[in-house]
Amino acid sequence: MSAWPVDESDGERLTLLAFEQLNAPASSEALTAIDVDSETVERMELLERELTATRESLQATVEELETSNEELQSTNEELMSSNEELQSSNEELQSVNEELNTVNAEYQEKIDILNRLNADLDNMAEAVSAGTVFVDERMHLTRFSPDATQIFRMRDTDIGRPLDDLAHTLLYPELIADLSRTLKDGNRAEKEIRGINGLHYFVRILPYSVPSSNVKGAVITFMDVTALHEVSRLQGILDALSEHIAVLNSAGVITQVNAAWRAFAKNNGDPFLARSGPGVNYLEVCKDIHEPPDDPTAVTAQRGVREVLEGRRNHFTLEYPCHSDTEERWFVMHVAALTGAQPGAVVSHGNITPWRGRKAEAGQ
Numbered sequence: 001m002s003a004w005p006v007d008e009s010d011g012e013r014l015t016l017l018a019f020e021q022l023n024a025p026a027s028s029e030a031l032t033a034i035d036v037d038s039e040t041v042e043r044m045e046l047l048e049r050e051l052t053a054t055r056e057s058l059q060a061t062v063e064e065l066e067t068s069n070e071e072l073q074s075t076n077e078e079l080m081s082s083n084e085e086l087q088s089s090n091e092e093l094q095s096v097n098e099e100l101n102t103v104n105a106e107y108q109e110k111i112d113i114l115n116r117l118n119a120d121l122d123n124m125a126e127a128v129s130a131g132t133v134f135v136d137e138r139m140h141l142t143r144f145s146p147d148a149t150q151i152f153r154m155r156d157t158d159i160g161r162p163l164d165d166l167a168h169t170l171l172y173p174e175l176i177a178d179l180s181r182t183l184k185d186g187n188r189a190e191k192e193i194r195g196i197n198g199l200h201y202f203v204r205i206l207p208y209s210v211p212s213s214n215v216k217g218a219v220i221t222f223m224d225v226t227a228l229h230e231v232s233r234l235q236g237i238l239d240a241l242s243e244h245i246a247v248l249n250s251a252g253v254i255t256q257v258n259a260a261w262r263a264f265a266k267n268n269g270d271p272f273l274a275r276s277g278p279g280v281n282y283l284e285v286c287k288d289i290h291e292p293p294d295d296p297t298a299v300t301a302q303r304g305v306r307e308v309l310e311g312r313r314n315h316f317t318l319e320y321p322c323h324s325d326t327e328e329r330w331f332v333m334h335v336a337a338l339t340g341a342q343p344g345a346v347v348s349h350g351n352i353t354p355w356r357g358r359k360a361e362a363g364q
């Protein structure tokens with residue numbers, strides 16, 4: 001076959017194919033005869049060998065499959081055993097989870113109790129209005145009440161600082177020494193000191209410890225006793241006066257007397273002030289002073305005192321006799337109203353017997 005290119009026609013490329021017949025050359029070799037029986041035997045032997053090999057391979061494969069099956073069964077048993085263990089572990093985990101939930105509930109309850117105790121402690125410290133400072137065994141600040149900031153210059157960020165690093169307004173140079181002694185000996189310390197602002201404080205240092213641990217420390221309280229000092233100072237002023245003075249509340253009950261009042265009561269048969277001391281209604285005292293109780297002087301005194309206590313008068317003055325068995329005595333009673341948060345009155349009795357004597361002599 002021959003292929004010849006031809007010119008294009010109508011845009012298509014054409015090829016000319018030519019087929020020519022050729023004469024085959026004569027075979028120079030004689031045809032060989034084939035032995036069919038021998039070839040068949042050989043072919044059968046070859047097939048038998050291949051069949052035997054195939055059987056052996058199949059047997060090996062079956063044995064391998066049996067081995068794999070046994071391994072799979074063993075693996076399946078192990079998986080089942082693992083599954084049972086996992087189920088058992090899951091039950092244990094559920095039990096542990098329930099126990100954890102119970103413990104968590106108990107801890108939550110304890111946390112609530114602790115929060116309530118902390119709130120109670122803070123509210124109690126505010127209600128008592130006493131500065132309170134807690135320190136550990138190394139005298140480091142662990143807690144303080146709001147009122148303590150008026151004494152020590154400290155903030156929440158000062159927690160953990162040594163107490164002697166904080167400035168305070170107390171005239172108390174022995175504070176750290178007394179605190180150290182309390183932490184060492186476990187004995188309380190009490191002292192009344194004064195501040196640079198003129199206030200007076202009653203300081204108490206107490207050791208404390210936590211029963212469930214080895215934590216130890218101390219608590220310092222600062223109680224403002226300035227009012228008590230003012231009352232003591234007022235009592236001293238009243239005691240310095242020669243007039244017999246008693247302070248009454250709005251109901252007319254005696255709340256305070258001076259030394260001259262106590263001395264007069266003692267000299268007139270009432271040494272323990274059972275009938276004329278604090279706690280006794282002064283309106284009843286007026287009845288006891290004047291005999292008989294319906295004496296015009298007693299009635300006038302009662303009315304004047306009651307009018308001052310009720311706010312109808314600002315003051316009241318009465319001159320009255322109070323004679324003893326040995327002498328004639330004259331007194332002047334003056335009642336002045338007290339205003340403010342605790343209304344009442346101040347009653348004073350002055351002995352004017354010498355003045356009346358001089359007045360009588362002058363009249364003669």
